[in-house]
Amino acid sequence: MSQSKKxxxxxxxxxxxxxxxxxxxxDQPVDANLxxxxxxxxxxxxxxxxxxxxxxxxxxxxxxxxxxxxxxxVGQVVRLRFATDRMxxxxxxxxxxxxxxxxxxxxxxxDGMILAERINRWRLVSPLESLAGAYPTDDLTVRLIDxxxxxxxxxxxxLLRISQPPVQISGRYLGLVMFVAPASDDGEQWRVRHxxxxxxxxxxAETVVATPPxxxxxxxxxxxxxxxxxxxxxxxxxxxxxxxxGADGCFVVQAWAPRALLRLEPERVLTGKDxxxxxxxxxxxxxxxxxxxxxxxxxxxxxxxxATTAQAAWREGDCALLLHVYAGIGGRQREPAARAGLYFGHxxxxxxxxxxxxxxxxxxxDITYHQIYTxxxxxxxxxxxxxxxxxxxRQFGWAGLRPVCDILIKFDExxxxxxxxxxxxxxxxxxxxxLAQMAARYRIGDxxxxxxxxxxxxxxxxxxxxxxxxIVEVSELxxxxxxxxxxxxxxxxxxxxxxxxxxxxxxxxxRLVGRNxxxxxxxxxxxxxxxxxNPVRNLLRGLGTWRTLLPRKTSDTCARIFLxxxxxxxxxxxxxxxxxxxxxxxxxAWTF
Numbered sequence: 001m002s003q004s005k006k007x008x009x010x011x012x013x014x015x016x017x018x019x020x021x022x023x024x025x026x027d028q029p030v031d032a033n034l035x036x037x038x039x040x041x042x043x044x045x046x047x048x049x050x051x052x053x054x055x056x057x058x059x060x061x062x063x064x065x066x067x068x069x070x071x072x073x074v075g076q077v078v079r080l081r082f083a084t085d086r087m088x089x090x091x092x093x094x095x096x097x098x099x100x101x102x103x104x105x106x107x108x109x110x111d112g113m114i115l116a117e118r119i120n121r122w123r124l125v126s127p128l129e130s131l132a133g134a135y136p137t138d139d140l141t142v143r144l145i146d147x148x149x150x151x152x153x154x155x156x157x158x159l160l161r162i163s164q165p166p167v168q169i170s171g172r173y174l175g176l177v178m179f180v181a182p183a184s185d186d187g188e189q190w191r192v193r194h195x196x197x198x199x200x201x202x203x204x205a206e207t208v209v210a211t212p213p214x215x216x217x218x219x220x221x222x223x224x225x226x227x228x229x230x231x232x233x234x235x236x237x238x239x240x241x242x243x244x245x246g247a248d249g250c251f252v253v254q255a256w257a258p259r260a261l262l263r264l265e266p267e268r269v270l271t272g273k274d275x276x277x278x279x280x281x282x283x284x285x286x287x288x289x290x291x292x293x294x295x296x297x298x299x300x301x302x303x304x305x306x307a308t309t310a311q312a313a314w315r316e317g318d319c320a321l322l323l324h325v326y327a328g329i330g331g332r333q334r335e336p337a338a339r340a341g342l343y344f345g346h347x348x349x350x351x352x353x354x355x356x357x358x359x360x361x362x363x364x365x366d367i368t369y370h371q372i373y374t375x376x377x378x379x380x381x382x383x384x385x386x387x388x389x390x391x392x393x394r395q396f397g398w399a400g401l402r403p404v405c406d407i408l409i410k411f412d413e414x415x416x417x418x419x420x421x422x423x424x425x426x427x428x429x430x431x432x433x434x435l436a437q438m439a440a441r442y443r444i445g446d447x448x449x450x451x452x453x454x455x456x457x458x459x460x461x462x463x464x465x466x467x468x469x470x471i472v473e474v475s476e477l478x479x480x481x482x483x484x485x486x487x488x489x490x491x492x493x494x495x496x497x498x499x500x501x502x503x504x505x506x507x508x509x510x511r512l513v514g515r516n517x518x519x520x521x522x523x524x525x526x527x528x529x530x531x532x533x534n535p536v537r538n539l540l541r542g543l544g545t546w547r548t549l550l551p552r553k554t555s556d557t558c559a560r561i562f563l564x565x566x567x568x569x570x571x572x573x574x575x576x577x578x579x580x581x582x583x584x585x586x587x588x589a590w591t592f
Contacts, residue, residue, distance in 0.1 A: 097447035166384070180230060271302065277560060298573075323407040411566075460554040
């Protein structure tokens with residue numbers, strides 16, 4: 001780091017050896033009875049040398065885990081590219097930009113914000129290059145989403161092709177344990193008991209794991225702590241631990257997640273629209289001080305006859321849209337942004353898939369956040385980020401610091417597959433693709449180096465734009481490829497479900513957008529991102545979508561619209577979990 005730059009939280013974290021990928025040798029084995037790989041394909045993104053850039057906009061990947069058929073690739077550096085199909089390439093090139101930092105971006109970099117400085121002044125920077133180059137060093141560990149196609153380039157070297165952007169993760173392996181007691185006087189090692197799938201209890205093998213301390217942030221607040229974690233009310237249900245063996249063979253806990261939060265066993269089930277809305281609007285953020293160190297899991301189904309039918313509706317393979325809001329850090333080490341007494345928070349969308357957890361055999365949520373996030377001092381990227389990294393990471397995550405409310409929306413019509421010109425499309429796929437494009441734009445500020453918060457452009461506004469545009473996009477795909485009347489007659493059930501999606505889209509437009517001409521950029525993707533625009537004009541445009549100016553208001557408004565259209569919602573609350581830190585208290589996100 002240059003001497004002229006201000007040291008921020010991310011730079012402090014870089015002095016911690018256990019966050020570095022090279023701290024975990026790839027040849028260190030794990031007990032397959034206690035741990036499993038978090039994904040089939042895992043690797044570390046590498047920015048190629050400028051002279052060796054990929055003409056297709058790919059980056060390099062050091063392979064850490066691979067499909068067993070390609071185990072010989074582990075440890076190798078291969079080229080990573082997007083798939084060659086027309087739609088994937090269109091999404092890729094639509095957000096490829098020349099990158100030249102303007103004066104504002106240069107000032108942010110000097111202030112210690114994390115920008116893609118290594119690729120500044122590159123021509124035609126692709127989404128993969130901006131992701132690989134988002135950090136000062138090649139420390140970004142990711143998992144690849146299937147399908148992953150192994151191919152060879154013109155010179156015979158192996159390359160991987162993917163259809164969706166990589167997802168940032170923490171740790172290559174996953175275990176499920178209960179913390180028993182410290183195994184060292186400094187608390188950097190703990191005795192844990194592993195989950196026994198035969199008995200369904202934590203009476204499996206007892207091992208020792210490493211929990212090296214995190215570096216405090218620039219406010220001198222520790223991102224996480226193991227203090228008295230064995231006394232946490234969440235310890236009885238256990239903790240998922242993410243990590244890998246270090247050089248000495250001891251498993252290092254890089255991230256953790258409370259099992260009670262992610263398993264499909266709600267503590268409460270509410271039926272009826274009024275009860276569901278009452279919980280979402282008022283109870284989810286109530287009494288945060290009393291909830292510190294705990295989680296909540298409440299299922300709200302407005303149309304279910306009873307709790308049993310409400311819970312049974314969530315099945316393996318289901319995919320829910322997620323509304324995420326985090327709030328503030330109070331207490332003796334109150335964060336500077338919350339010192340005025342109000343904290344607006346941050347909003348993003350995400351996706352929660354119901355999976356069968358191999359370690360337990362039970363159903364649990366697998367959560368990926370699709371962050372639209374301006375450049376910051378903590379190193380949070382605009383990208384797809386796994387729960388283990390964004391929330392659970394012991395150095396970078398928010399679970400130990402911030403109160404969080406995640407609303408999972410089950411509206412099956414979003415996942416309906418429409419066969420259009422030989423390819424399957426869904427609104428959920430379109431949402432993820434649009435969010436990926438918006439994230440790529442944010443990472444490089446549409447080529448100017450940074451993105452700035454403004455009335456018409458912020459995390460809530462631009463995430464909502466991606467949702468609204470996705471619903472319109474799928475409708476247009478059908479209209480431009482089929483005679484709609486003939487298609488509806490041939491597929492009456494699908495046509496009826498599409499109409500429900502379109503009705504939802506109109507309701508979102510009315511409540512979030514207002515008149516269609518009030519935010520034309522929501523429909524046509526005008527490039528501004530708060531850059532080089534008259535502040536008064538930006539404010540007037542932002543007021544056209546005033547409900548998305550505030551993160552919590554955005555979440556509440558979207559949740560209410562979905563509830564009115566028959567969706568079920570599962571509300572997950574996380575309130576500064578992990579060990580006990582008496583210096584912080586949760587602050588709710590403010591709303592009207």
